[in-house]
Amino acid sequence: xxxxxxxxxxxxxxxxxxxxxxxxxxxxxxxxxxxxxxxxxxxxxxxxxxxxxxxxxxxxxxxxxxxxxxxxxxxxxxxxxxxxxxxxxxxxxxxxxxxxxxxxxxxxxxxxxxxxxxxxxxxxxxxxxxxxxxxxxxxxxxxxxxxxxxxxxxxxxxxxxxxxxxxxxxxxxxxxxxxxxxxxxxxxxxxxxxxxxxxxxxxxxxxxxxxxxxxxxxxxxxxxxxxxxxxxxxxxxxxxxxxxxxxxxxxxxxxxxxxxxxxxxxxxxxxxxxxxxxxxxxxxxxxxxxxxxxxxxxxxxxxxxxxxxxxxxxxxxxxxxxxxxxxxxxxxxxxxxxxxxxxxxxxxxxxxxxxxxxxxxxxxxxxxxxxxxxxxxxxxxxxxxxxxxxxxxxxxxxxxxxxxxxxxxxxxxxxxxxxxxxxxxxxxxxxxxxxxxxxxxxxxxxxxxxxxxxxxxxxxxxxxxxxxxxxxxxxxxxxxxxxxxxxxxxxxxxxxxxxxxxxxxxxxxxxxxxxxxxxx
Numbered sequence: 001x002x003x004x005x006x007x008x009x010x011x012x013x014x015x016x017x018x019x020x021x022x023x024x025x026x027x028x029x030x031x032x033x034x035x036x037x038x039x040x041x042x043x044x045x046x047x048x049x050x051x052x053x054x055x056x057x058x059x060x061x062x063x064x065x066x067x068x069x070x071x072x073x074x075x076x077x078x079x080x081x082x083x084x085x086x087x088x089x090x091x092x093x094x095x096x097x098x099x100x101x102x103x104x105x106x107x108x109x110x111x112x113x114x115x116x117x118x119x120x121x122x123x124x125x126x127x128x129x130x131x132x133x134x135x136x137x138x139x140x141x142x143x144x145x146x147x148x149x150x151x152x153x154x155x156x157x158x159x160x161x162x163x164x165x166x167x168x169x170x171x172x173x174x175x176x177x178x179x180x181x182x183x184x185x186x187x188x189x190x191x192x193x194x195x196x197x198x199x200x201x202x203x204x205x206x207x208x209x210x211x212x213x214x215x216x217x218x219x220x221x222x223x224x225x226x227x228x229x230x231x232x233x234x235x236x237x238x239x240x241x242x243x244x245x246x247x248x249x250x251x252x253x254x255x256x257x258x259x260x261x262x263x264x265x266x267x268x269x270x271x272x273x274x275x276x277x278x279x280x281x282x283x284x285x286x287x288x289x290x291x292x293x294x295x296x297x298x299x300x301x302x303x304x305x306x307x308x309x310x311x312x313x314x315x316x317x318x319x320x321x322x323x324x325x326x327x328x329x330x331x332x333x334x335x336x337x338x339x340x341x342x343x344x345x346x347x348x349x350x351x352x353x354x355x356x357x358x359x360x361x362x363x364x365x366x367x368x369x370x371x372x373x374x375x376x377x378x379x380x381x382x383x384x385x386x387x388x389x390x391x392x393x394x395x396x397x398x399x400x401x402x403x404x405x406x407x408x409x410x411x412x413x414x415x416x417x418x419x420x421x422x423x424x425x426x427x428x429x430x431x432x433x434x435x436x437x438x439x440x441x442x443x444x445x446x447x448x449x450x451x452x453x454x455x456x457x458x459x460x461x462x463x464x465x466x467x468x469x470x471x472x473x474x475x476x477x478x479x480x481x482x483x484x485x486x487x488x489x490x491x492x493x494x495x496x497x498x499x500x501x502x503x504x505x506x507x508x509x510x511x512x513x514x515x516x517x518x519x520x
């Protein structure tokens with residue numbers, strides 16, 4: 001089937017929903033959710049959204065903290081306007097019905113996280129993302145111009161290539177919409193759109209241990225890369241220092257950085273504090289420093305985790321501010337008021353992605369990206385804690401305003417052909433897909449993790465090329481399913497991470513190579 005929509009939005013987290021709400025009064029919006037609406041990275045975000053609200057904080061302090069965390073690779077102009085505009089965007093979330101915790105005097109109860117010089121993180125207990133998701137979902141469902149399609153999976157962007165026109169990375173390209181799997185008919189529908197926004201989140205499932213939901217398979221980045229759009233900085237993969245240690249459970253349960261902001265202390269397997277050996281900020285150092293420190297301690301001690309000690313924090317504080325963490329640990333026999341919490345680093349956030357300008361535009365015409373899937377210049381070589389939700393609302397706002405100015409002048413490309421799967425057969429050997437994914441996870445976790453080297457990256461690329469050839473051969477012969485497409489996507493993303501890591505001849509931020517000792 002072929003459908004038309006003014007705005008096609010892929011992704012139902014904070015980036016996709018906030019964009020949809022801002023353009024919906026202008027025209028028809030089709031919002032694609034790969035799963036049920038609630039199953040997004042936004043939903044799982046515990047800590048909060050960073051923004052300047054009260055003195056002694058200031059926009060300049062937040063800008064300096066962001067630049068420092070990003071190892072100077074940030075775009076300072078982007079950092080500045082994101083933080084300055086962020087205060088108003090957070091107020092919009094509040095106006096839409098989002099609740100953030102407040103003190104008795106009515107002021108917001110702002111938290112401090114790693115890398116922040118002040119308390120500036122808006123939060124709702126330890127379930128901030130779920131609260132934002134709730135408020136936005138209510139608004140989106142109520143808007144008459146927004147059509148929500150749950151469990152719909154986009155396969156590829158539609159460009160000139162589908163009209164038989166050869167395109168290269170340097171040629172001008174236009175996005176006309178996307179091919180989408182319809183779960184009811186199990187057929188591939190054609191969605192023609194004047195404007196397309198990709199807000200598909202990250203790619204944590206490239207790795208064995210990740211805090212990302214299972215849907216985070218790098219779909220948006222892979223689609224843009226195959227369409228020969230610009231992608232950058234994929235080597236910068238942020239590992240959250242403190243995921244709950246529970247082998248083979250996906251996603252790994254996140255122990256929010258706000259807990260360290262409240263005074264939690266990292267300790268080694270013997271119960272000794274260790275962060276003072278790595279940074280003066282100790283357990284509140286930026287994530288790249290903390291994750292490498294934990295990785296080093298685990299390797300020196302031969303342990304598979306370290307500990308987080310919160311026993312000295314007032315029990316009432318733990319129960320009121322971190323009820324989800326308290327309950328999760330209690331269900332596993334750990335009373336955090338008396339026991340250490342076992343933690344380890346887990347793949348958490350993709351700092352690079354689809355390259356966009358200050359209005360969220362990719363070099364493919366009529367294509368926008370926002371949220372974790374994008375590379376805006378805000379994060380640089382390492383994301384400052386709780387800047388991700390901020391980036392999403394700021395760039396979705398800017399993308400929406402830019403798209404509204406253009407949409408009336410764009411026509412639908414009705415001559416686009418429908419998906420052709422002639423000659424393919426249903427592949428019933430799911431073992432080939434699941435086994436390849438396990439091999440990929442092992443390659444990436446072993447060779448392209450927190451600490452890398454030229455030799456490790458070469459071995460990873462050599463092994464990945466075999467998986468790529470096998471998967472492409474299977475894809476060409478098979479009827480398209482979500483499973484085979486997700487496998488292709490994470491292989492594409494893994495290639496980009498390795499290739500860009502090989503090209504960066506330095507250690508900076510999240511990319512740490514044994515062959516290039518860090519410089520001051």
